[in-house]
Amino acid sequence: MSNRETKTDVILIGAGIMSATLGTLLKELVPEWEITVFEKLAKAGEESSNEWNNAGTGHAALCELNYTNEKPDGSIDISKAISVNEQFQVSMQFWSYLVNSNLLQNPQDFIMSLPHMSLVQGEQNVTFLKKRYEALSNNPLFHGMEFSDEPEKLMEWIPLIMQERASNEQIAATKIDSGTDVNFGALTRMLFEHLENKNVDINYKHAVNSIKRTSDGMWELKVRNEDSGTVERHTAKFVFIGGGGGSLHLLQKSGISEGKAIGGFPVSGIFMVCNNPDVVAQHHAKVYGKAKVGAPPMSVPHLDTRFIDNKKELLFGPFAGFSPKFLKHGSMFDLITSVKPDNLLTMLAAGAKNMSLTKYLIQQVMLSKEKRMEELREFIPNAKSEDWDLVVAGQRVQVIKDTEAGGKGTLQFGTEVVSAADGSIAALLGASPGASTAVSVMLEVMTKCFPEHMKEWEPKIKEMIPSYGVSLMENPELLHEIHTSTAQILGLSEKEQVLVHSLDEEAKVLNEKV
Template identity: 50%
Template sequence: MDVDDSNIRSMSPSSSTPTEQFDVILVGAGIMSMTLGAVLSELEPHWSIGVFESLDRAGRESSDAWNNAGTGHAALCELNYTPQDASGRISPAKAIGINEQFQVSRQLWSHWVEEGVLGAPRTFITGLPHMSFVRGDAHVDYLRRRYENLARQPVFSAMRHTEDPCTIDRWAPLLMRGRASDETVAATRVEDGTDVDFGAMTRQLAAHLDGARASFRHRRRVTAMEQDSSGCWSLRAVNTATGEQTPMSAKYVFVGAGGGTLKLLQSAGLPQVRGYAGFPVGGQFLRTTDPETVQEHHAKVYGLPRPGAPPMSVPHLDTRVVDGERAVLFGPYASFSPRFLAQGRRTDLIASLRRDNILPLLHVAQDRRDLVRFLVKEVAASRRSRADQLFDYVPAADPERWELLTAGQRVQVIKPGPAVDGKPGRGQVKLFGTELVVSRDRTVAGLLGASPGASTAPEIVLRTLSEVFPEKRAAWEPRLVEMIPSYGRALNEDPRLLEELAEATSRRLDLG
């Protein structure tokens, strides 16, 4: 049974416990920390790295296979990356950026497969078409204009579009069986999408690091961090099984603790997170392993969000491949739990409140009534209303063959807005992108954030390393180019290199 460290936080470690010293400490062993550790161990093989993880193994929180949807987010199907403005204009910029970030992921993962850091590609990645699907005249019109806009961009040149129900039926029969023949529908499709088991990938990276490249301490929950006069960071971790405390120190700390990050950055007293709050939103999916359904679906199909729904609640119908087994997943449905991590505590939300973040939190509750209404409705959703949403995508579904699955927790970051007339700005909820927080002296970095998350971990790690170690950029560049041939280049502006790398990474990752 886990020790409740909230009661022992004030205990100081026994003076006989030696302080473990590292060059870099990684807090948490999810996809972010493991990607950072694996990249850093290639760039600086002699640095000592300590990994402190509160659970018994790596990748068991948001990064675990069924705690997320496993979409390799490359903006091939997610409509929330291409919203239209009030005049109906659609900008491709965000979608191009996400796609270029995912190209970085593909290159790094290919490099790691070649080097034996990651195992056989089929153990963590599966090639799968990515589709967008919409209904009704206005949405069909939007999808057509989006397609015309994106297909001009080299990174989306392979996108296909149809408004023909028979073609959609061929692409994804589950969408069309049982659908009224007079319903207006449209879809786009890109063959070169992926489903990724981020849990398996995280554990493969952890296995590679553990031992010669990093020292892992499992079941150690970091409870506090403090900077001493020399600039080094002292951290305290509690053994969640015995309650024993471990003191450790490092010059650099990376907080990749997912939902636990905000609390630790607050405990470090970082002024950059003053006024920040977190609001936990859980996710649920319907999953079926019914052989007939699984056999008929081979794609990830993303739709448009329901009115008032935040981007992370965009419905999608996905083929998943986990541990070699296929399943079909639909969702997500939002749920509420006050925990900041799936295996966190009921007191997480209350414990995160500070004098400086209550107001921004209340502002969001007041200004984003659409979000609040959406969450309340989702939490109250009955089995029947969940099934109704499933029928929108799988009209002939038999709800009895779908089980409800609880996925990971997301902590939506709430930031105080920019000051207006000398008064603190109103709180704003960050719904998109991962925010990198770096201390002024560049000794602590932490990740707070939302989608696209795990898919773009390599790019986020490169950004982290570049901000924390600017003086190393030139020395590291040749090695980074070996690992990621497009390093520092915008692939959408270099179609030849894009094609070359797409082919090479497809081959190395066995994407078919």
């Protein structure tokens, strides 16, 4: 046991995008509050937020077909798409504020402009996509979306996908140029660097072993220093558990009633990454397809241009996998130790309900590289096996809980905040759209946990996020204003993007000459 003990206002567990966002918001609103961060790994953004563990889509529902379901009457429900898009606009506004205030520099290091596309095959899917396009393109949030089922136009949009494709194949796509690729790993690291400059006490290689309530209403954490092996005690008025897949175990240790009867189901992802620069150069978009029957929404196949360390990459996936770990750097016992008396029946019910999902995941794990190549060839007909390598992505833990709509043991696909009734502790669980909606989700945490402060904080929040409390869909003028200013500040307008790319190309040529 170490003699190190601290008392602080706020403890953030996990150095991912969620803690980075909450810490940054609080430092702007109440700079005098003391904040301490504990992260088990050696640096920030190494788990779910890392650029190789995160699709980086900048989820704005521009291309993800699972956010727009077809109703029994054949109409398309776009309510989820609207909600996700509005949440992403909130993130964009906050990042713009940070760049504009010189709290973050070089936005092109974490965000790039990139078309978002949906691609479908077969008559039924083409009909669905056209209906989806008609429902979305009339909405100001999705202004500028185009639809085409003409091979010539598709060849112009996605040459790599259209080459050597059978001429009689029914295929259609939508395209919207206002999409983005976001490097959440880079953004997380930049935000933690900023927090360090604001005197936030960041402790890497520190694992939280236990959380308990003290008699005076504070939270006491036992934290193991991974380097020295000593255990330290730290207390705080408010604790945020933002440890990705690791959050469920810590929520259970807190003992709050709101964390009872909640389970977690881990799903891992495998991407294929292209190692041939000539192939990479032929594709410039994020192209999302339709999930196979029985596949979880996070396994929607997509062919993505990515910008990682200022280098253009091409990734395809994700192929789902199963591992009992809740974190990539987790333990093989994570799943079994998450089963408690209060969530046992919920977990058993989920297991019985999701036999097809379990079967699907096992099949995915067993896939050979050639089988994965066959799936890739649905996107790139002439893909060559030697051009592609496998990369294991991050672990995601889907929430399992009892719901009115789904009954006992319902598998939830999304991001959820669980907080104590008195607002003294909150945990973030779940997966996609996750990182893209971090700012909205952290504002939700603040509303639940600091209701007494929200009124006094509101003017500052509105300065950071002009659309706070307002529906952008119902205010097209404000939406246009925000789109224009965020594009300009974040360097997303087309001319600036072309300039950034041409400067990058020039730099490459110079490097090669040197």
